[in-house]
Amino acid sequence: MVTKMIKIKQKNKRAWIRLVEAFIAILLVAGILFLIITQGDMERDISAQVYQKEVSILRGIEMNKTLREQVLGVDVATLPISWEDAGFPLDVKTKVTDEMPSYLDCLAKICEITDVCVLEEELEEEITGDIYAQSVGIFADLTKYDPRQLKIFCWVKET
Numbered sequence: 001m002v003t004k005m006i007k008i009k010q011k012n013k014r015a016w017i018r019l020v021e022a023f024i025a026i027l028l029v030a031g032i033l034f035l036i037i038t039q040g041d042m043e044r045d046i047s048a049q050v051y052q053k054e055v056s057i058l059r060g061i062e063m064n065k066t067l068r069e070q071v072l073g074v075d076v077a078t079l080p081i082s083w084e085d086a087g088f089p090l091d092v093k094t095k096v097t098d099e100m101p102s103y104l105d106c107l108a109k110i111c112e113i114t115d116v117c118v119l120e121e122e123l124e125e126e127i128t129g130d131i132y133a134q135s136v137g138i139f140a141d142l143t144k145y146d147p148r149q150l151k152i153f154c155w156v157k158e159t
Contacts, residue, residue, distance in 0.1 A: 046156070047132060050104065054134035054152045057099050061150060062136050067092055071110055071138045071148050079148075080111040082120070096152060106154040113137055113147035127155045 061067045070089035074081055083093045100106050111117035117135060135151035
């Protein structure tokens, strides 16, 4: 009788051990699946930060009287104008390049407010990643009303 009780207790211990082993195995499998599934989400999504920085720079240019006048002072015959072109306001380019993070390459363009301001196809084909673009309308200063659009294009530098 006593030996039967000991055997029953040993079987109960084995059952609990198997139950714990099964629980641990399930946790391991679930953990591995979770890691595999979320691995794609581990890549940094920097779009919100880039857009926020672009908007901040554009607002700074929009609110600065000197920079606003320089954008409005670009000859309408030269529009659209990229900052690689000779007539682009140097102070505007300096403001953008100084305030952009070092991991980004950027380009700015000034276009007429009614035009679609796009990146050149040749440059767009060279860029392998995402292109982040923001624009602002610069409408007037005290002497003239000749609205322009200032647009910034940024992408992550290739390493």
